[in-house]
Amino acid sequence: xxxxxxxxxxxxxxxxxxxxxxxxxxxxxxxxxNLDYAVSLLLxxxxxxxxxxxxxxxxxxxxxxxxxxSSKKASMMKPWGKLKGKVKKDPVGAxxxxxxxxxxDPISIDGNKLLSDSALSAGMFETSAFALETVRENHPKxxx
Numbered sequence: 001x002x003x004x005x006x007x008x009x010x011x012x013x014x015x016x017x018x019x020x021x022x023x024x025x026x027x028x029x030x031x032x033x034n035l036d037y038a039v040s041l042l043l044x045x046x047x048x049x050x051x052x053x054x055x056x057x058x059x060x061x062x063x064x065x066x067x068x069x070s071s072k073k074a075s076m077m078k079p080w081g082k083l084k085g086k087v088k089k090d091p092v093g094a095x096x097x098x099x100x101x102x103x104x105d106p107i108s109i110d111g112n113k114l115l116s117d118s119a120l121s122a123g124m125f126e127t128s129a130f131a132l133e134t135v136r137e138n139h140p141k142x143x144x
Contacts (some may be wrong), residue, residue, distance in 0.1 A: 008124035010051040019045050023055065030058070035066035039103050047096040053126050059099070060134060063106035080110045087114060091121035106139040 015023060022041050029038035042059035046052055079101050086094040095118055102111045112131040118124035135142055 007122060008051040008053045008119070009128040010049050010053070012054060012097060015045070015049060015052065019048055026055075026058070026062075035062045035069070039066065044094070044112045045100060046099060050092055050095045050122075051124060051127075053130065056099070056127060057130060060102070060106050060130075063103050064138075067106060078110065080108075080114050081091055083114060087118040087121065091118045095122070095127075107134065109135050109139055109142055138143045 012023060021058065026038045026041035026045070029035070029041065029125070039062050042055050042062065045055045046059065049055070066142055073118050083094055083097055086097060095115070098111060098115045098118060101113065102108060105111060112135045116128045116131035119125070119131060
């Protein structure tokens with residue numbers, strides 16, 4: 001009997017060579033504090049491999065760090081309503097669009113909840129839990 005793996009259990013070793021090269025570049029960019037570049041690289045990786053949870057976590061941490069060190073404020077425009085329809089139609093496809101918006105506002109309550117819903121619909125339970133954990137860590141008074 002073959003063991004089944006979770007859709008969000010892709011590891012660094014499972015990445016194809018071109019994505020592995022991008023992963024290493026993104027880690028190097030983080031070390032050099034080039035966080036926006038690292039986020040863009042990581043966004044490309046998780047677009048190709050939505051189940052690469054380690055990449056998603058690394059991207060979120062880099063985006064949070066970039067936002068803290070930047071004088072830019074998160075956009076007041078809330079794209080989440082538009083993405084809800086896409087989540088219902090194509091939850092895996094919506095993950096990239098949600099992450100692209102979360103790169104601008106990585107601790108958004110609505111964005112992380114939408115990421116959680118989309119991941120849950122796609123059977124990516126660890127990714128869903130990660131999104132909710134992001135909300136809990138950054139908004140401890142948010143109890144919904």
